[in-house]
Amino acid sequence: MEVPARSDHTAVLSGDVLYVWGGCQYVDGEDVAFPSDEIWLYDMESGKWSRREMGGEVPPLLSQACGSFLQGILYVFGGCDSNGHTNQMYCVDLQDGKYTWRKIKSCVGAPPSPRDRHSCWVFKDRLIYFGGYSCKSVREVSNFKSFTVDETSWAMIGSEFFRFWGWNNEVHMFEPGSATWTEPHTQGQPPEPRCSHANATLGTKGYVCGGLETETIDIHCLDLLTWTWSQMEPVATPVPKGRILHSLTPTSHNTLFLFGGLSTSGQVLNDGWEFDTTAREWREREHPHKDKPRLRHSAVQGKDNDVVVFGGSHDYVLMMDSVTVLRCPSQTHCRDVLVFQTQPLSLSRLCEDCVGKHASTLQEQASCLPPRVQETLHKRMSYFRTLTELQERATLTH
Numbered sequence: 313m314e315v316p317a318r319s320d321h322t323a324v325l326s327g328d329v330l331y332v333w334g335g336c337q338y339v340d341g342e343d344v345a346f347p348s349d350e351i352w353l354y355d356m357e358s359g360k361w362s363r364r365e366m367g368g369e370v371p372p373l374l375s376q377a378c379g380s381f382l383q384g385i386l387y388v389f390g391g392c393d394s395n396g397h398t399n400q401m402y403c404v405d406l407q408d409g410k411y412t413w414r415k416i417k418s419c420v421g422a423p424p425s426p427r428d429r430h431s432c433w434v435f436k437d438r439l440i441y442f443g444g445y446s447c448k449s450v451r452e453v454s455n456f457k458s459f460t461v462d463e464t465s466w467a468m469i470g471s472e473f474f475r476f477w478g479w480n481n482e483v484h485m486f487e488p489g490s491a492t493w494t495e496p497h498t499q500g501q502p503p504e505p506r507c508s509h510a511n512a513t514l515g516t517k518g519y520v521c522g523g524l525e526t527e528t529i530d531i532h533c534l535d536l537l538t539w540t541w542s543q544m545e546p547v548a549t550p551v552p553k554g555r556i557l558h559s560l561t562p563t564s565h566n567t568l569f570l571f572g573g574l575s576t577s578g579q580v581l582n583d584g585w586e587f588d589t590t591a592r593e594w595r596e597r598e599h600p601h602k603d604k605p606r607l608r609h610s611a612v613q614g615k616d617n618d619v620v621v622f623g624g625s626h627d628y629v630l631m632m633d634s635v636t637v638l639r640c641p642s643q644t645h646c647r648d649v650l651v652f653q654t655q656p657l658s659l660s661r662l663c664e665d666c667v668g669k670h671a672s673t674l675q676e677q678a679s680c681l682p683p684r685v686q687e688t689l690h691k692r693m694s695y696f697r698t699l700t701e702l703q704e705r706a707t708l709t710h
Contacts, residue, residue, distance in 0.1 A: 313360045315352045317645035319625045319665045322379025324386060324406070324612035327654060329651070330612070331406055332622060333386065336375050338643045345373035351411060354649060356614065356621075357691035359698035368412035371402040376428035380439050382488065387439055389486075390427050399427035401486070419583075421493035425551070426453060429507035433518035435514075435536045439486045442534075443508040448476050458482055460505040479505035483534070493674040500541035501622040503532040510560035512568050514589060519544075519560065519568060521587075524552035527577045531587060547592045552585045559611035561619045563654040569597070569619050571652065572606040580605040580628050584652060597649055601650045616661065619652040648702075668692030 320343075321335025330624050332352040336343040348371045353362045377391025384407040390399055398608040401416040401423070424430075430444025448459065458481050465477035481502045485494050509523025518534045528551045531544045558573025563586070570585040582605035584597045601621075609624025657665070671693040678689045 313361050315354070315363075315647050316346065317647040318346060318452055318623050319608035320376050320385070321346070321644065322377070323612055323620075323622050324379065324381035325356075325612040325614055325620060326381070326384065326406060328356045328615070328618060330356060330622065331386070332610070332705075333379065333412065334374060334377065334388070337645050338625075338691075343375060345375050346374060348413075351406075352397060352703055355691065357688065357695060359649075359695035364411050366404065366411040366413055367402070367608070369402065369415040370413045371400070371415075372398075374398075378430050378432050378441065378444075378648065380432040382434050382437065382439060385488070387486075387488070388430070388694060389439070389441065390424070390430060390444065392428050397428055399423045399426040399554065399675050403488070404577060408550055416491060417485075417486075419491045423493050424482065424487075427480070427507075431511035431520070433511060433513040433536065435513055435518065437489060439488070440518060440536065441482075441484045441486070442511060442518070442535065443479070443481055443502065443503075443506050443509060445478070446480055448478075450476070458502070458505065473664045479507050483539075496539045498539045498541055500535065501543065502541075503530070504542045508556035510558050510573075512560045514562050514568065515565065517589075520574065521560045521568075521570060521590070522555050522558055524554060524556075527576065528552065529554050529570075529666050530589040533589070544587075544589065544592055545592055548594075549595050550560060550596065552583065552596075553581065553630070556579060556690075557607040559609060559621065561611045562613050563619060569652065569654060571611060571619065571621060572624070574607045575626055578627060578628065580607050582606070586654075597652075597654075599652050601652070602652060604646075604648070606646065606650075608643075612652065617654050619654060621650040621652070623647060648661070664688060664692045665696075668696040671697065 318335035318337050322333045326333050336345045349362050349366045359710045365486050370394040374391040377388050380387045385403050389401045402413055404413045425446045425448050427444035427446035431442050433440040459478055459577045461476050461478040503520050506523035511519045512519045516537050518536055521528045521531045533542050555575050556572035559571050561569045566589045568587045573581050582602050584599045586595050586597050605626050606624040609621050611621045614620040616682055617640050623646050625645050627644050665688050
């Protein structure tokens, strides 16, 4: 069973299982959202996919929503449904095996305005949301430093000139235990309003990276204890290109890994960079996936501080009609799982992979090992067998 290719999905990793929900696929000139009543599971050890049905208060079809994983529960906030932007929140327990959705209602405090392409830090049993593209009334736009109006949106909202569309740099916090929304008062210089950026939580700090049409990328830090913003000015060059629709993933207590995205010139990027938050230095990293540029993908921290990337798109072609009005981009979506190794593998992992790669010659010897070890090795054999099949299929396709 193969998972359908997709972009703008939610992916979380729990143990050895990667959970993939939602997203969309380009069909006949439009992005079509995947069903909300199914979730796909990928066994990182065996390389096998499986599908599970979901019930309960199933969310509507959503695109560009923000998914977060806290204490075994997946929370989905915002995005666009058939009626436009939304600020609804849904949650589902991924560890009880029931996959039952619940809509979060009767919250204390006001939720953020409807939005998409925002991000979330998970910290101390809290979900802390930043930025995004949203719609506000004139009364709601009290501070234009925290909201940049999209001037092109006037043509889209017709006669409703009392409403603004644009980008924000707001910080909103949701506490699931009490179902409470608050808007913390931050200090320092916040990032410019933005969406389609990347973010990561590292220790007690939340990081925001990119999301603006700039020549080089910027990175900002919010101390989640003091609510103080600071910009992480690199102390040396080189620095990655500016970009949107990329990913940023923790790989140690002081490093973040940036991958892919869309450059300001419209190029889908395949570069990988490591940012040292202590030294404030960028360093480009060599990796085996240079032939797989990617945007609108997901990235999570895996075993041994690997970075696990799933899906996304490897091209982005803007289409224009006869009067040069921008239409939907044409994209080719992906279904592969890419693993970026950020540190040397353990001796046990090297041995497991060695047996997995040479299963045909070592299978008999492996059968003499303890049952628990055999189970692990059988999964690694399955993983490398699946990988070989996919590579052979790709070769025949090309």
